[in-house]
Amino acid sequence: MPIKAIAFDAYGTLLDVYSVGALAEEFFPGKGADIAVTWRDKQIEYTRLRTMCDRYTDFWQVTGDGLDYACALHGVAPTAQQRAALMGAYEKLTAFDENHAQLTRLKAAGVPMAILSNGTRAMIDSALEAAGLDGLLDHVLSVDTVGKFKTAPEAYQMGPDAFGCDASDILFVSSNCWDICGATWFGYHTIWLNRYGLPMERLGVEPMARGKSLKDVADYALASFSG
Amino acid sequence: MPIKAIAFDAYGTLLDVYSVGALAEEFFPGKGADIAVTWRDKQIEYTRLRTMCDRYTDFWQVTGDGLDYACALHGVAPTAQQRAALMGAYEKLTAFDENHAQLTRLKAAGVPMAILSNGTRAMIDSALEAAGLDGLLDHVLSVDTVGKFKTAPEAYQMGPDAFGCDASDILFVSSNCWDICGATWFGYHTIWLNRYGLPMERLGVEPMARGKSLKDVADYALASFSG
Structure with missing residues (x-):
């Protein structure tokens, strides 16, 4: 089945939601990874x-509510400054290294691309800018x-509406299996x-289809792209 | 605020959803608790x-889908018989010891009671019978x-419909905080x-209100019951 466009999930797919664990670990030694996992689970x-x-x-x-629950569950009480720093880290999550090359490759081939995310417009813009990915996407x-x-x-209807084609013509990409099922x-x-x-x-x-990296996804998309 | 009736959640509230962990541990030593937790999380x-x-x-x-995911995640492959045994254990979950005395106490005081559960009628009936709680509830x-x-x-609308009163007249009891929020x-x-x-x-x-045991709940309900 040919595709006409791509819609990417953001959190977990282009942005590493567990990258905040390092800062949490710095603030709360021994608990950073647990806090990051609970934070993400509760957020979802x-x-x-x-x-x-x-x-x-x-x-x-x-996202703030999820952080507060995670801190309470794991028995830590961040100061206002620590909480602001953790939220700030979430605002500028680390992007996966491969993103820039693969998105540039897709853009060069003329594939229309969007992000379709649970995040607010401000959160997505901020993360894309921090990752140097702004300007590569047709729709946010x-x-x-x-x-x-x-x-x-x-939520899913926004993709077909933005691209002006059927959902079945759009390749939806997510690392979150529940998002893929939906x-x-x-x-x-x-x-x-x-x-x-x-x-x-x-x-x-x-x-x-399935892939293990964004390169796999780009390979699949380029082989399926009908221009 | 007086109450006219009680609606209980079943799984986690009257029935111990983690009691299946013992059987899982017997089948897959060292992984029983992890399997039980993932099983419950995925089911929800x-x-x-x-x-x-x-x-x-x-x-x-x-519930079966959640079990299958939990087994896959934790790297175990139950035989058909083991899977059937685990599902059978879920069908007859261990009830908390205090249930019978507290439900009997509420029934003696004339408090109309219901279970309002995600479970199928067959699952709930089977679990209540195994726990000796059948006959204490006005509505399942x-x-x-x-x-x-x-x-x-x-789903929540079923309570007011069954009791013929407003939701605000019904005490809803759950050990699942998300259920309480809903x-x-x-x-x-x-x-x-x-x-x-x-x-x-x-x-x-x-x-x-909050409680730590079903006795706390029954005390609160009896103090609030308006007959």
């Missing part, structure tokens, strides 16, 4: 609970516009960027 | 993803009737049975 959990119950608040708030789509987080259909259910052409060698989620749905 | 995650994407399948299926409400899992409003948002009078001493979820909502 809160997006779902708020979406299911129609209690949307933006991803910046939810934040679910903040629709007031529902992924995997709500309203996007596949919605109707996208999907590739799971399985960075961490995780098992496939058991949701009765499979992506069209 | 799948209820939310399926509800957000309108891809409902019943809790028995979702399974979200299977509405085809959406908690925390969808449609029920509070919905409008129930809520008490969080914090069995494991966990931090409050950061969702901008608080239960009306």
Whole structure:
């Protein structure tokens, strides 16, 4: 099946959500990795609970809430300055090294590209700029516009709306398997960027393709691109 | 605020979802607890993803899917017999010791009681019978009737519909803090049975009361019951 465009997830896919663990480790020795994992888990959990119950608040708030829970669970009490520093680190998450080369390669081939993210527009812009990726994308789509987080259909609908084509013409790329399942259910052409060698989620749905790096994704996209 | 009835969550609240860990440990030494935790986490995650994407399948299926993921993640491959045994254990989860005395005490005081659970009717009935709790409840409400899992409003609506009163007249009891947040948002009078001493979820909502045991819950309910 040919594709006409690509929509990338941001957090976990282009941006390393666990890179904040180093700063957390500096503040709370021995607990950095646990805090980073709980922070991410709770952030995601809160997006779902708020979406299911129609209690949307933006991803910046939810990210802060997840951090506060993670600190409480792991028994640490950050100062206001430490909390601000951790949130600041999340605002400028480390991007994966391979991103720039692969996105440049796709742009050179004329593939229209978007980010479709749970993040706020300000968070995404800030992270892209810090990673030197701004200017490579045709659309930056934040679910903040629709007031529902992924995997709500309203969030995924932003892709077809931005590109003016069917979801099945768009390659949706995510390292988050749950995001891939939601996007596949919605109707996208999907590739799971399985960075961490995780098992496939058991949701009765499979992506069209899989890769281990953004290079795998770009290879697949360029072979499928119909111009 | 007086209450007219009680709705209990089942899994985690009356039934010990981690009691399956012992059997998992017997089959896969050193990995039982990890498998039980992942099993529960994925089971809950799948209820939310399926509800957000309108891809409902019943809790028995979702429970099996969660088990399969947990086994894959922790690198074990159960035989068909081991899998059936683990699912069978989930069908007859250990109930908490205090349940019978406290539910009997509430029933003696004339408090109308329901279970409002993500489980199928068959799963709940089987677990209640195994725990000797059948006959103490006025209503057994399974979200299977509405085809959406908690925390969808449609699931919580079953309580007011069954008791014929407002959600604010019903004491909703759960050990799952996310369930308490959803029920509070919905409008129930809520008490969080914090069995494991966990931090409050950061969702901008608080239960009306908290307890550490079902005795705490029954004390609160009897003091609030308006007959």
